[in-house]
Amino acid sequence: xxxxxxxxxxxxxGVGSRxxxxxxxxxxxxxxxxxxxxxxxxxxTFNRLAQLIPEENIFILTNERYNDLVFEQLPGVTKxxxxxxxxxxxxxxxxxxxxxxxKKENEDAVMIVAPSDHWIEDEQAFSDNVKTAFDYCxxxxxxxxxxxxxxxxxxxxxxxxxxxxRSLSAAEVxxxxxxxxxxxxxxxxxxxxxxxxxxxxxxxxxSAKSVISAFKNNQPKLFQLFESGYSVYNTESEDDFIKxxxxxxxxxxxxxxxxxxxxxxxxxxxxxxxxDLGTWGSLYDKLDKDENSxxxxxxxxxxxxxxxxxxxxxxxxxxxxxxxxxxxxxxxxEVLLIFPKEKEQDIKKVLQNVKAxxxxxxx
Numbered sequence: 556x557x558x559x560x561x562x563x564x565x566x567x568x569g570v571g572s573r574x575x576x577x578x579x580x581x582x583x584x585x586x587x588x589x590x591x592x593x594x595x596x597x598x599x600t601f602n603r604l605a606q607l608i609p610e611e612n613i614f615i616l617t618n619e620r621y622n623d624l625v626f627e628q629l630p631g632v633t634k635x636x637x638x639x640x641x642x643x644x645x646x647x648x649x650x651x652x653x654x655x656x657x658k659k660e661n662e663d664a665v666m667i668v669a670p671s672d673h674w675i676e677d678e679q680a681f682s683d684n685v686k687t688a689f690d691y692c693x694x695x696x697x698x699x700x701x702x703x704x705x706x707x708x709x710x711x712x713x714x715x716x717x718x719x720x721r722s723l724s725a726a727e728v729x730x731x732x733x734x735x736x737x738x739x740x741x742x743x744x745x746x747x748x749x750x751x752x753x754x755x756x757x758x759x760x761x762s763a764k765s766v767i768s769a770f771k772n773n774q775p776k777l778f779q780l781f782e783s784g785y786s787v788y789n790t791e792s793e794d795d796f797i798k799x800x801x802x803x804x805x806x807x808x809x810x811x812x813x814x815x816x817x818x819x820x821x822x823x824x825x826x827x828x829x830x831d832l833g834t835w836g837s838l839y840d841k842l843d844k845d846e847n848s849x850x851x852x853x854x855x856x857x858x859x860x861x862x863x864x865x866x867x868x869x870x871x872x873x874x875x876x877x878x879x880x881x882x883x884x885x886x887x888x889e890v891l892l893i894f895p896k897e898k899e900q901d902i903k904k905v906l907q908n909v910k911a912x913x914x915x916x917x918x
Contacts, residue, residue: 560663561608564653567617567671573834575906576890585671591852597671607682647812648804658763665689668759676828688760699760702753702822708743713755731820773816835883839865
């Protein structure tokens with residue numbers, strides 16, 4: 556029997572522009588089957604959370620333009636579970652809004668906030684780590700995050716530095732000293748050599764009471780804005796209140812609003828494999844490769860003198876590649892992208908240029 560006090564906030568509002576041309580503003584990456592597994596990323600994440608959390612307690616936070624996609628891909632979900640953001644305001648406002656709703660429904664709620672587009676291999680280990688965090692958050696005033704043990708000096712993630720000396724009642728739980736911005740390569744190397752730095756995966760756990768109290772203390776203005784609608788949450792008047800007030804919220808991330816300012820922050824080093832699927836290169840890393848290190852999704856391929864390529868097309872499209880090494884080759888409807896893998900961070904820029912030259916409909 557799943558614990559009725561367990562809740563989840565599934566963050567599904569992002570655009571994922573570095574996965575263009577598959578991910579677009581109208582149909583972002585979390586609603587695609589990026590790995591060719593038969594499930595989209597949001598379906599995979601929902602099912603992973605549902606192993607521990609009652610399905611009806613999983614709330615989906617997304618932009619109002621994705622409302623139909625959510626119900627299409629998660630047919631068991633009810634209107635109560637889908638929270639629509641009428642404006643893009645980063646992660647803090649939507650987490651505060653959802654937390655107040657959940658607290659009004661269940662004072663004893665503990666929750667996980669999880670992105671909808673991450674890839675996690677060992678789902679049992681994930682559930683075990685979340686359960687450890689929930690146990691701790693039920694009996695302590697704690698803001699908890701899951702940190703990923705670094706496998707190389709990545710400069711694309713923020714880092715979490717934890718206290719090596721201080722031992723807590725639960726051995727897996729570490730006290731966080733500070734959050735560190737994305738480092739340069741030398742700094743990342745020094746973080747790893749110190750042994751008490753983890754990648755910040757953007758996965759958070761806390762009780763409804765603790766997170767709301769942290770907002771009240773650290774973000775009084777934001778707290779007042781959303782708290783002023785407490786009486787209408789979970790009623791028919793909620794939509795009107797949110798449409799009217801949401802856009803007044805400051806555009807601020809939960810890391811900056813709470814985690815970097817609070818002194819009751821803890822981390823559990825994750826025991827599962829994790830990939831944030833942020834770019835075509837990170838997707839390439841996760842996929843099976845042929846003997847020449849080419850990763851293929853959906854396509855039927857004829858490859859000659861081709862190595863290290865990421866190839867994706869519509870199902871069963873024949874793709875012939877000769878003489879290309881370390882390229883991203885993505886064929887999607889009216890866009891074909893052939894782009895060096897080492898420049899993948901520039902895809903965001905390329906998308907802006909395409910939209911400027913050919914029109915918004917291409918992004």
